[in-house]
Amino acid sequence: MSQENVRRSLRRAGLAAGLALLMLAPLGPATAAPARGGNVQKAMEELARVPGVVGAVGGAYVDGKAVGLGSAGSRLLDGKGGKIPADTRFPIWSQTKQMVATVVLQLVEEGELDVDDKLADLLPVVVEKDLVTRADEITVRQMIQHTSGIPDWWAGEPNPDGSEGDPAFDVFDFTTPYQPLDLVRWSRERPRTGDPGQKWAYSNTNYTLLGLIVERLTGHDLATELDTRLFDPLKMTKSYLRVQPPEGIKGPHGHGYYPDANGRPRDVDRFNAALTGGGAGGVVSTAHDVSAFNRAFTQGKLLPPELQRILTDRPPNGVRPQGKDRGDGCGDDFYIAGGLAPGSIALTSYAPDGRRQLAMSLTLSVKPSTVELDIGKAVKTIFCPTS
Numbered sequence: 001m002s003q004e005n006v007r008r009s010l011r012r013a014g015l016a017a018g019l020a021l022l023m024l025a026p027l028g029p030a031t032a033a034p035a036r037g038g039n040v041q042k043a044m045e046e047l048a049r050v051p052g053v054v055g056a057v058g059g060a061y062v063d064g065k066a067v068g069l070g071s072a073g074s075r076l077l078d079g080k081g082g083k084i085p086a087d088t089r090f091p092i093w094s095q096t097k098q099m100v101a102t103v104v105l106q107l108v109e110e111g112e113l114d115v116d117d118k119l120a121d122l123l124p125v126v127v128e129k130d131l132v133t134r135a136d137e138i139t140v141r142q143m144i145q146h147t148s149g150i151p152d153w154w155a156g157e158p159n160p161d162g163s164e165g166d167p168a169f170d171v172f173d174f175t176t177p178y179q180p181l182d183l184v185r186w187s188r189e190r191p192r193t194g195d196p197g198q199k200w201a202y203s204n205t206n207y208t209l210l211g212l213i214v215e216r217l218t219g220h221d222l223a224t225e226l227d228t229r230l231f232d233p234l235k236m237t238k239s240y241l242r243v244q245p246p247e248g249i250k251g252p253h254g255h256g257y258y259p260d261a262n263g264r265p266r267d268v269d270r271f272n273a274a275l276t277g278g279g280a281g282g283v284v285s286t287a288h289d290v291s292a293f294n295r296a297f298t299q300g301k302l303l304p305p306e307l308q309r310i311l312t313d314r315p316p317n318g319v320r321p322q323g324k325d326r327g328d329g330c331g332d333d334f335y336i337a338g339g340l341a342p343g344s345i346a347l348t349s350y351a352p353d354g355r356r357q358l359a360m361s362l363t364l365s366v367k368p369s370t371v372e373l374d375i376g377k378a379v380k381t382i383f384c385p386t387s
Contacts, residue, residue, distance in 0.1 A: 039385050040068030040358075043378040047362060048072035052371045055084045055254040058360030059287030060382045064295060066288070068382065075254050077265060077365055084254040089238055089284050090361035091249065091276070092346040093339025096241075096283040097207045098311065099293060101144050103225050104210050105307040108140075112217050115141040115310060119148075122213045131184045132209070137196045140213070143206040144310055151190035152203040153183040153277070166367070169275065171258050171342045172266060175245050178274040180208050204280035211279025222278055234296055236289035241282045242273040249284055254363035256343020265365045268343040281339055290348055291357035294337065298354030334379050340368035349379045358382055 040060050047056040055073030059066055071088075075081030108115055113122060120127045120135040127135050132150055142148040155165035168186070184205055193201035211222045218225055223241040231239045242248070248270055257265035276282035285293075296302050303311075334356075338347035345368050350357040358379055364371060 038068050039381045040070035041072070042070070043358075043381040044070035044072040044360070046381070047360070047373065047378060050362075050371060050373060052364050052366035054257065054363045054365050056360060056362050057084050057086055057088055057090070057254065057287065058358060058378075059086065059291065061288070061291045061295070061357045061359075063355050064292065069287070073254075073363070075252070077255070077257055077267075081255070084363075085252050087286055087288065088253045088361075089249050089251055089286055090253060090346055090363075091271075091281070091339075091341070091344060092283050092285045092290055092361075093276075093281040093341045093344075094204075095285075095290060095337055095339050095346060095348065096276075096279065096281045097339075098297065098337065099226060099230055099283060100207055100210055100214070100222070100279040101311050102297065102302050103214055103222075103229050104140065104144065105303050105310065106229060107214065107217060109304060109307060113140060113213075115139065115144075115307075119143070119209065119213075123209060123216060125181065126184065126209070129181070129185075131181065131188055132205075133188075133192060134196055139196070140210070141310060142197050143210055146200050146202050146206055147194075147197050148203070148206055149192045149194040149196050149198060149201070150203050150205045150209070151187045151192060152205055153187040153208065154204045154280075156190070166369075167342065171268060171271075172260070173275075174268075174270040174272050176272065176274065177244050178272070180212055180278050183208055183275075183277055204277050207280040208277040209279075211277075214279070226283070230293060230302075231289075234289075234292045236285065236292055239283060239285040239289045241278070242276065242284055243278055243282060244274050245272050246270065247273045254344075254361070256363040257365045258342040259366060271341065271343060276341070281341065287359035287361075290346075290359045291350075294348050294350050294357050294359070295354045298350060298352070334376075334383075336375060342368070344368070345371065345373070347373075347375060349375060356383060 040058055044056040044058050047053060054077055057071045060068045069086035071084045071086040075084050107113055116139045118136055119138040126132040138148045154167060156168035157165055187205045214222050214225055226241050255267050255269040258268045260266050300308060334349050334351055336347060336349050344364055345362045348357055348359045
């Protein structure tokens, strides 16, 4: 797939800016054989040469086993800081959303709520404090699928394609301990994107609210529920949810940068954890761990089919979460899930049978929305080296 086609796929998937959502855009055929993989280092070296990329790390997995790890570029800008460890932790940004939605839908399966329950009933504070208009009409299903019409707290206004614009807050505010309801309040005066259930429009506010619903129903913080329901059972031993500053990324890792008002790249490694929005994009993980989650989810091990389809089926007037893009490749289609925010992009490419994943993180020196990536080429380099 060409770079321009990949950029269009990323935008269709809600990956144009901010904490942008995965929801699964097709990359096209790219698999040589179900049990083979390699050349991860070569793929990372190619990605690290893309303008605006400081460092690239990635891991390829087949049936849960690593078939290659790679690291290229450097930990810090201008080749400084040495090499990024290939098994490093990195923020996965909006890949968090799929995890949070999975927890919500597990609670549905357990009878704690229904997908058609209303926001006003599940989280009365949004009505008491007048934080969300039409909260008595908005359902859990609509928040999961971004069809609630609730405006985004992240960006002042969306891009023309319905994805996020640039952050409307100070990216370099590393210390203010905002609460999730503070972020929801930011969205209150922005125009709704439609009637409840009318159309798809990306909004981090949906998932900040879903995280709060999980906490109210369970009596536990969202981090504990993610640990208990996903990270511990799936042996995602290096994953965690960061919520408030100064919590950052544990262990040696790559630093990302974002241009200031003068265009000078500034280190945003200390990006304010409160501005990940909790359920919207706060998880830090590794290539191994995020692949483990992807494999379990894709293979239907976390939710029954009727609930999993709420995440994977196309919402009204929205991007198609899953679809096949057949062509003259060397095997199966691959899909892509991801997220990005100031300083980095995190992507997971995977086969629809859940057997193969390529998870990677790219640290940047520019705005994420300006980086052109040929992810299809990286997938083919690893899983289809003879094509």
